[in-house]
Amino acid sequence: MGDVHPALPESAAIDGDGVLMLGGCRITDLVERFGTPLYVFDRASILERLSTCVTALGPNGSLHYACKAYLATWLLKLLRQAGAGIDVCSSSELAIAIAGGIEPQHIRLHGNNKSGPLLAEAIARCIGAIVVDGLAELQEVISCARGLRLRASILLRLNPGIEAHTHRYLQTGILDSKFGIPVTTGDARLAVGNALAAPDAVELLGYHAHIGTQILELEPYELLMQTLLSFAKEVYAETGYTPSQLSPGGGVGITYTDETPPSLASWIGALREQVERAGMGGSLHLSVELGRAIIGTAGTAIYTTGTVKRVGDIRTFVSLDGGMADNIRPALYGARYAAIAGTKMHAPNTQTVTLAGPYCESGDLLVAGVDMPNLDPGDLVVLPAAGAYCLPMSSNYNGALRPAVVVVDNGSAALVQRRQTLQDLLALDV
Template identity: 40%
Template sequence: MVSTHPVGVQNSGKKYLPQSPIDHPGISPNQSLLPLTAQVNSSDHLEIGGCDVKQLVEQFGSPLYILDEETLRTACRQYRDSLKLYYPGESQVLYASKAWSCLAVCAIASSEGLGIDVVSGGELHTALTAGVDPDKIYLHGNNKSTEELTFAIDSNCTIVVDNWYELETLVKLGSAAKPVRIMLRLTPGIECHTHEYIRTGHLDSKFGFHPEQLAEVFAFVSQQDTLNCIGVHAHIGSQIFERQPHRDLAAVMVQWLSLAKNHGLDISELNVGGGLGIRYTESDDPPSIEEWVKPICEVIKTACEQENIPLPKLLCEPGRSLIATSCVTAYTIGSSKEIPGIRTYITIDGGMSDNPRPITYQSVYRAVLANKMSASATETVTVAGKHCESGDILIKNAQLPKTQPGDILVVNATGAYNYSMSSNYNRLARPAAVLVRNGEANLILRRENYQDLIRQDCIPERLKK
């Protein structure tokens, strides 16, 4: 499959910029509408990672998650290298695996030197099974169970403590001989413009200790010989385009380091969270990865100099901006319905069970026809899912070429919170996922079948026929 030219797809009357990393070696993946390797081949088909998307659907079925390894690795390297360039102290990038937790993704992130941020025992088990160094795994969560905390302690990963109940539980679970390694999650009280469900830094949030509790928390932790507090953590939200909130966060967190020092805590790590947004539509204009990292590093350096404290180890935990653009979802178009003077629906073989973000967050996506890449966008249609739910609408008012049953619709930027939030609603089986690179496609998630759907079902003997 030889690529002949970079993608130039019409959508909303515009064309995507060329996506080839060869043509644009400095492009930030979070600013791209398609994976970096996206090309159009001589058959007028979309290629990703050197693989023809139509052929991938023929081989693996649809819906199909298609993950471009090159785009994911590029994003990992840009975070890692930007921190090394702009921060003179030690640094560590963590992949926020709640965006997409599976063995292959964790293994790729780890191979690029990243650690893993996990939020459950299941994500912790996945990271460990993928071979991630426990010293680079950080467990988050606002209601971790005793079993999850014990699992994390036994695994020797770091626990990011969210509240008093958890803190007091860990005091009992730890031992003076081997104190539990913890960070403290604090709420900075910083607002940012994003969906209310993904804002986490403002004071009215279920996450983290309130700022007015800081002195009390630091004093309590300093007296516990079963705890080893190594750092502080904060996260202000997701899909953020503004730069100032993260600059403000960095400055506030250095002040926390000074306060902790006054209470006898020798805190050596500072985790500024993640939250950098991506380009879902043509009008989205997020900062690049480097543009996000640089000012945070500058603020921390300046603040530490002013407070006369040594530079902490700087951590960040991107999720969406690492994985979202790396993946697309391919669907097969089926039925259509024209309502004169109102709208035309086209229906795909998936929907809210493999991408719940539109119905949950009113998220907006763009799509292309993978088997008609040069065709002009002549129709405005609404892309509907196949579920028995009126709200199962993937894209409203999509600009597409004339479609027919059997055409392959590709929805961009589906790597974050699509598979990880997927469900079996209407007893639909979850899609397969393939990893593509240099013309090779490897299965990383098997497609579920009907037997998988009933595997956990139990039926009393008296109901059997």
């Protein structure tokens, strides 16, 4: 965590002119070269988080980076370097992972509606695991593997019926969810039976569950592990089957404003403790799938201030040159962000403002009610913790062009994704 702001990377600093620096680069220099809106990723921060997880998991564990949080080929290189695998949930993500050199055995495929061709490709490539999301999909995997004369490695995604304390849209482990095979209805038991009855077609590695995202407490995970482990014990008592792998998914929260998430090492320690307590510590492989906690605070969004509008004494709107087209999270589910006057770091706060995007939606507000110094057109405003679930959900609404992406490290900045151009947009019109 950075000293400048808890949601900025460790490398964040302030230069003598009161300008924010990221990875040793002044943001004014970055903006001069690459424009705004600009997404800046701190390489050291990503590597540090990856290696913390890989080390804490040890040889009997693995990290699969959940690439829905953010995916680009430059990042795959860092995953390979750190010894992490990847969790993909579409044929495009699978193709990008493979193009980026991730070994198939380090890829795990998710999704609640995987197509036949996608399953066939995953089986033919012998990926690490297909995470089976339902009884019908299991049958499809079995017949597809038989057709290909191959044996698919699978995990069963269980729906444990656990409510994590996070936004309703971010909960995935409650019974009324489209994800997973419910434990309480008996479907999970049925799925295990069906998988074990088809040993020629599938190798059942074990059980998976994912209860949601931006989870800040350890308790839901402890409950999840207890649910998975007691399910494993029940199945063992009935069938003699022992899983070789257990995965509690991902979902560990990050600091956006003032949240205090558990450290990744303590989270992994708590998971391990549950496995030990259940007497399964010796052989069970623990695999986790973190996205946000790896990439979230490594990414920072930079915007340029435009018009300032005071609406009586109700509110002051400061408009930025980006908003819901590059970061829909505040509009989609009320996500909260901090905001920093990146070119006036030493100036005292003098006003409470709402940071608005330029798009034609009243809900296009990035941060409502944030204390700021006086802001003039041309000042840079920075949103920390913009690394996860912003760019992958970005759109071309109002003809917005997707932002450029830069990686900073030790005073150097590399453009890793260029800004979209109008030609890119027009290229789709036939």
